[in-house]
Amino acid sequence: MTATTIPGRRPILAYGFGGLAGMAAAMGIGRFVYTPILPSMMDSLGLSASDAGLIASANYLGYLAGALMAAGGGSQGRERTIALSALAASAVLCGAMAVSDSLVAFLIVRFLAGVASAYLMVFLSAIVLGKAASAGRPGVQALHFGGVGTGISLSALITGAVFLAGHGWRESWLAAAAVSVVALAAVAMLIEGVPKSAARPAPEPRLVWTAPLVRIALAYGLFGAGYIVTATFLVAIVRQGEGGPLFESAVWLATGLAAAPSVWAWGFVQRRIGLTTTYAVGCLVEAVGVGASVSMGGYAGPLLGGVLLGGTFVAITAFGLQAGRAMAGAAPRRALALLTAVFGTGQIIGPLLAGYLADWTGSFTAPSLGASAVLLLAAVAALSAGKVR
Structure with missing residues (x-):
């Protein structure tokens, strides 16, 4: 047996690539394909920026609800079944977005898609x-989380190809559903389940609210509210600047390509x-990109914004959770739940406020x-939490 093989099982890289496929479908596509499709929906359906922000927030509310429910326990031994079911639901819900033009229906479908993506991720x-x-x-986690950027890149290619074929936003959602089905088949082939253990995890003590933990939680919530504005509206910003549908796809493709290796690359800095x-x-770094996306103008601003967004947000999300876990003492699961809640709250508030402000x-x-x-405030809050290796 080598270090790259699970005893009696398939090579560990099979799990890495299975994780990449699942994260690409449920996170990169299921959550973020909305961003490159949004401008066409706004133009075709007359959606306002406030409507668009509300739909985005419904998805992030679903993600928060799903993450908290998934953390409830009682599913040991059924992880593979739940993950595959969540991925199947994500594919179906992508397709469901194509068959309605009702704001209420969009809110319901995107909420459920958020729940599905959270279950898949967990x-x-x-x-x-x-x-x-x-x-x-442990380095396989970079391959696994690289699926987010891979899915974002695929979503850009999907919308670009649909435009070149002369179709619209409905066909983009259907194409996203088809790609998700392919990913579902890949995950089913590559990922084996986890046998149920007779041992039950020991209950954790209450979480001790130290000053550093409060500050990193504040930083995490602020980050959630800040990054999600550009992650939701970047392609709409390009559309407003009359960059054209192909440039919109190019900006989102650059975002995904930057995101795919970001956890691996930032790992060198973190060490x-x-x-x-x-x-x-x-x-x-992300604050610079977010500002550049609207202040530089032309092609350079949105491209720089996309690259700096993609190159940071997945890694920051991962490092925030690691920092909170390190500060939690004997209650790491409770700390992860806390951070998920504050991050999710920030993600919900950000698009709502941004949409209303854009309309105004x-x-x-x-x-x-x-x-x-x-994002600058998030950086200050993180530094005030003290150094954590």
């Missing part, structure tokens, strides 16, 4: 990261300067600059 990550730890290959400092630096001012400049300021 249970597929439990399998892949657990297998990676057993095989002594040198620690979790909280890396988190703060990532927020600063007539552009996405003020919401984006506000989001950039929020």
Whole structure:
């Protein structure tokens, strides 16, 4: 047996690529394909920026609800079944977006899609990261989380191809559903289940609210509210600047390509300067990109914004959770639940406020600059939490 093989099972890289496929479908496509499809929906259906922000927030509310429900326990031994079911639901819900033009229907479908993506993330990550730890290959997590950027890139290619074929937003959702079905088949082939253990995990003590933990939680909530504005409206910003549908897809493709290796790349920085400092630096870099997306103009601003967004947000999300876990003492699961809640709350509030502000001012400049300021505050809050390796 080698270090890359699970005893009596398939190679660990099979789990890594299975995780990548699942995260690409449920997270990169299921959650974020809305961003490149949104401008066409706004033009065709007359949706306002406030409507668009409300639909986005419904998805993030679903993600928050799903993550908290998935953390409730009682599913040991059924992780694979739940993950595959969530991925199937994500594919169906992508298709469901194509068959309605009702705002209420969009809200319901995107809420449910958020729940599905959370369940997939929690249970597929439990399998892949657990297998990676057993095989002594923790680096496989970079491949697994690289699925988010891979899915974002695929969503850009989907919308670009649909435009070139002369079709519209409904066909984009249907194509996203078809790609998700392919990913479902890949995950089913590559991922084996986890046998149920007779041992029950010991209950955790109450979470001790130390000052550093409160500050990193504040930083995590602020980050959730700041990054999600550009992650939701970046392609709409390009549309408003009359960049054209192909440039819209190019910006979103650049975002995904930057996101795919970001956890791996930022890992080198984290090992040198620690979790909280890396988190703060990532927020600063992202703040520059968010501001550039609306202030530089032309092609350079949105492209720079997309690259800096993609190159930071997945890694910052991961490092924030790691920092909170390190500060939690004997209650790491409770800390993860807390951080998920504050991050999810930020994701819900950000698009709502940004959408209303965009309608009020007539552009996405003020919401984006506000989001950039929020990311700067997140960096300050993270640094104030102290250094965590």
